[in-house]
Amino acid sequence: MDGDAPGPPRRQFGEEGGLLSYGGYLRLPELLAQQRPQSQAPDELLFITIHQVYELWFKLLLHELEGAREAMFAGELWQARHLFRRVHAVERVLIEQVEVLETMTPQDFMAFRANLAPASGFQSVQFRELEFLSGLRDERYLGSFRHISEEELARLRRRLAEPTLWDAYLTALSRRGLPVSDKEIMSSLLAVARNRGSYDDLWQLAEDLLTHDETAALWRMRHVQMVERQIGTKSGTGGSTGAPYLRGRTRLHYFPLLWELRAWL
Ligand code: HEM
Ligand SMILES: N[C@@H](CC(=O)c1ccccc1NC=O)C(=O)O
Numbered sequence: 001m002d003g004d005a006p007g008p009p010r011r012q013f014g015e016e017g018g019l020l021s022y023g024g025y026l027r028l029p030e031l032l033a034q035q036r037p038q039s040q041a042p043d044e045l046l047f048i049t050i051h052q053v054y055e056l057w058f059k060l061l062l063h064e065l066e067g068a069r070e071a072m073f074a075g076e077l078w079q080a081r082h083l084f085r086r087v088h089a090v091e092r093v094l095i096e097q098v099e100v101l102e103t104m105t106p107q108d109f110m111a112f113r114a115n116l117a118p119a120s121g122f123q124s125v126q127f128r129e130l131e132f133l134s135g136l137r138d139e140r141y142l143g144s145f146r147h148i149s150e151e152e153l154a155r156l157r158r159r160l161a162e163p164t165l166w167d168a169y170l171t172a173l174s175r176r177g178l179p180v181s182d183k184e185i186m187s188s189l190l191a192v193a194r195n196r197g198s199y200d201d202l203w204q205l206a207e208d209l210l211t212h213d214e215t216a217a218l219w220r221m222r223h224v225q226m227v228e229r230q231i232g233t234k235s236g237t238g239g240s241t242g243a244p245y246l247r248g249r250t251r252l253h254y255f256p257l258l259w260e261l262r263a264w265l
Contacts, residue, residue, distance in 0.1 A: 041112035043104045050101050057090050058126035064090075065133055065165065065212075072168035075175050077201045080168075084208035091215035098222045106230050113237065118146065120238025125152045132159035134212065134254040135166045166255055169209060173202060189261050206258055213254040220250045 023029065034052060037044035064083045071079035121127065125148060128141050137160055145153065170180040176199070178188040192199040192206065224246040236242040253259055 037112075038115055039112045041108065043108040044112045046101065046104060047109075047112070050097065053097065054094065055124070055126055057094060058124070058130060061087060061090055062126060062129055062133065065130070069133070069163065069165055069168040072165070072172045072205070073163075075172060077172060077205050080172075081201075081205060081208055084205075084212065088208070088211050088215060091212070091219065095215065095219050095222050098219075098226050102226055102229060104230070106232075109230050113231075117237040118239060120236055120240075122236075122238035122240070123148060125156060128156060129159045130216075131254075132156065133162075133164060134216070135164040136252060136254055137164070165209060165212075169205065172205065176202065185257060186261070186264070189257060190264055193261065193265055209255050210258045213258070216254065217250060217252070220246065220252075224250060 035045060035048050037048060064087050068080040068083040068087070071077070071083065123145060125145070131138070139160060142153070142156060142160075145156075170185070173188055173192070174180050178191060179185075180188060189206070192202045196203055224243055227246055228243050231242060234242055236245070240246075
């Protein structure tokens with residue numbers, strides 16, 4: 001009985017005539033038909049599953065980061081922060097789940113690795129979309145995509161043309177009267193850092209951006225550790241030098257000015 005409880009009356013579910021089911025709603029027949037190893041190697045199912053899980057999370061991250069960008073443009077900083085909290089939680093999961101793939105031995109990986117070339121994580125369109133949206137817009141990757149569809153290429157071009165998270169943050173600063181030209185931006189960031197009484201929301205939002213940057217870098221470091229464990233000094237199936245190439249990418253930052261700011265505080 002709801003009695004005088006405030007709010008809408010509670011509904012008793014369970015009498016909907018069986019219209020919607022768990023598997024139907026989640027499209028499980030379609031989803032579970034997608035894990036199809038190419039070989040008899042026992043660990044290829046693990047390898048495929050883990051990559052598919054990454055791509056599902058990448059899709060969600062793109063969605064939430066687009067939302068955060070929109071909220072920053074609209075000056076709704078609380079909403080952007082709410083979404084960044086979710087983004088960070090997912091990014092921590094992405095790092096944690098490397099451990100699952102590391103239960104595979106290199107010997108077991110070698111049983112199917114040769115069949116993978118020339119495919120590699122290089123060709124993850126959503127991973128590159130995340131980088132572009134976050135502000136790391138390296139157009140050279142457009143040329144390095146072999147075997148991607150016209151639709152995927154168009155998506156990447158669109159990401160290159162659209163505003164980044166940093167563009168959105170700059171808009172949030174200027175909405176509060178802080179100048180954001182190349183010459184003035186560092187003083188504005190310093191003003192935010194030193195006047196928390198007036199700008200704490202902008203400070204916390206910059207910290208959220210920095211955490212997004214930091215967790216992406218942590219994933220890259222975790223990935224290269226796994227790579228060294230699995231293939232040592234071998235070159236990559238995608239044609240790169242392997243671990244040395246990946247090590248070079250661990251130093252990249254989405255928001256270099258937020259790191260540089262530390263030197264001035
Ligand atoms: C046995 C496990 C893995 C190995 C040995 C491995 C190895 C490599 C290597 C060598 C590269 C450089 C490109 C190349 O020449 O092939 C690379 C790139 C990449 N891998 Fe993996 N990888 C593994 C698992 C994963 C997983 C689980 C993901 C998750 C999505 C992933 C995502 C990526 C991405 C996004 C790149 C491009 C990185 C960039 O350009 O900065 N890899 N991987
Ligand atoms: N590049 C890896 C192979 C690999 O990990 C991979 C192969 C196909 C699809 C995704 C992959 N994952 C990350 O690079 C290697 O060189 O062993």
